[in-house]
Amino acid sequence: MAGRQAVTTRDIADQLGISISTVGRALSDDPRISRETRFRVKEKAAELGYVGNLAARLIRGAPSTVVGLIVPDVRNSFYSTAAHALAQTMAQHGYQVMLSETDDHEDNELAQVKGLAAAQVAGVIIVPTPNPRAGTVRLLRTMPHVQFLRQQDKLGDHWFGVDDRQVLRQATEHLVSLGHRRIAYLGGPPGRSTSTRRLEGFTGVLGADADPELIIHTPPSSIEDARRAVGTVLSSPRRPTAIVTASVRITEGLLQELTARGMDVPREMSVVGFGDEPGFSWWGGGLTTMALPVHEVATSCAMWLLQRLRDTGNDAPYNSRAAGYLVTRGSTDVPRSGA
Amino acid sequence: MAGRQAVTTRDIADQLGISISTVGRALSDDPRISRETRFRVKEKAAELGYVGNLAARLIRGAPSTVVGLIVPDVRNSFYSTAAHALAQTMAQHGYQVMLSETDDHEDNELAQVKGLAAAQVAGVIIVPTPNPRAGTVRLLRTMPHVQFLRQQDKLGDHWFGVDDRQVLRQATEHLVSLGHRRIAYLGGPPGRSTSTRRLEGFTGVLGADADPELIIHTPPSSIEDARRAVGTVLSSPRRPTAIVTASVRITEGLLQELTARGMDVPREMSVVGFGDEPGFSWWGGGLTTMALPVHEVATSCAMWLLQRLRDTGNDAPYNSRAAGYLVTRGSTDVPRSGA
């Protein structure tokens, strides 16, 4: 690399033989500065490759132009979609995005929130861990923030997500309407707000027909555990005629396992997935699945935060719960033998 | 939100009736400060929820703890993988990651680089656009940076990527070894360094057998264009017995189109994909494809940058070209009729 030292307003002032404040004013198009001086300053700035020092502005009390995004893992398509929507929306409005991952560990979460606070971010969008540390809660209270997808009461009442209950309700209703009664549910363990509500959506529809033995909780991001769970379900004496899943990774595990076992879908087993990833459409005869408007939700979330940053007073609770929609493809059919 | 105002060292000093510098020293474990004072200061700091102001440190010349990542679009699995590897590695070493997207547009790229420069980032990892603006080049020269995946000579000689030529060579050799001669190539337009080298890998193996009519360039991130290209290839009078692709999205488009047409793979057509996305393993009888060690490459890239930030002197050229490997599944077989 070459010129380590960044050029400052002082450099410009010195080279032009004028004062630093004149330079500052010229650069910010202050009307008091003569057209000519303004021109000379800007020309020199361009020539030297001047780039303002945000840190210096920040310290003077200028509003920060950075927002933080805290997610478990960007590789998860929900979160990469969110990161994209956020980066896009924020860039359009002159903001920058700081990316933090928690790996769903509360200590990482706290460390990241501290980092963002130290960096003076203007606001934060967070997918909280199941049980945030007290420090995390306290720190977040000092900065504008919104929760995305997951919801944690202690973290305040600003939330953008999908209607998890509705999503699983609709998935389950679809199977029930086809005649299924013995349906297995593969989801994340309760504790995460999303998992809890998804399970509620499922049991809400199935009522007394819900068989506790066919409700299996696995770590929602482990494909391996999901595959094992599928094995358990299939070898159950009360083997189901259909399976619904409540996480993208679990869905992927399910598809892998069913493929490996050469299961005949939908003849032997109907399947409804969660989310609509690229490969889902060509799995077998196409996977029937619940598509989620993640991009839209993330964009709304970003827009709301922007608005919130402008209007520092407004702090009214805000909740947005977007609906998912069923994409019917080839993986669901009526049960072979009446359940 | 509550306490807008962040607490400063001054607040701590005032409340304890000591000087600001003592507080600063205590917080940084300066041995000159008595054990007791140090303790009182830290306790007070914790009580008030003190978080150092990075901007203030920065302006004093402290090294920045932020690195920038510039990618076309994080939703692309290559880049989300990179973002994850980077975030993870950097967090481990006390750095933070600023995420910038270019959407492959050079003006966005310039704007993002400017933003990162203004934010005083310590370094940058960039997937450059095909033709960076002069300003981008000039600005990048002033900060430590590494190129990731794509390579652009003007941007310097630090690069981490995969051996694109080798990847397409191996893919093509696999088909040739099965007996294919009439092979179509679906890749991005030359101009991007990666596309050029991938095409070279293909033509290098096929030599005189390469049929210009069967080499089709489409925007590497457009599934739609890829699908159309597949149509073109299939209706060609010199219809190929096999197809290789040179981008993930194009591969996805190909799979969709072949599925839609009910093509019998590998009997009617052999196919080798690019990258190994989750769904590829269950497409048809499994997609034979070139897997790429993106995570490993990204991690090395991050580690190298860290090292580079420490050792400010070292600026020797560094190139790393990781090999991809063939994953043989069910989508390739010997040609039905001798080519």
Next chain:
DNA sequence: CTGAAAGCGCTAACAC
């Protein structure tokens, strides 16, 4: 062992 003071780059009040 602790305090006072300077200064990083920038802006805004206050001169002239």
Next chain:
DNA sequence: GTGTTAGCGCTTTCAG
């Protein structure tokens, strides 16, 4: 129309 000055939060001399 332009210059001077002060001060943001922090570290780092230089004095005690």
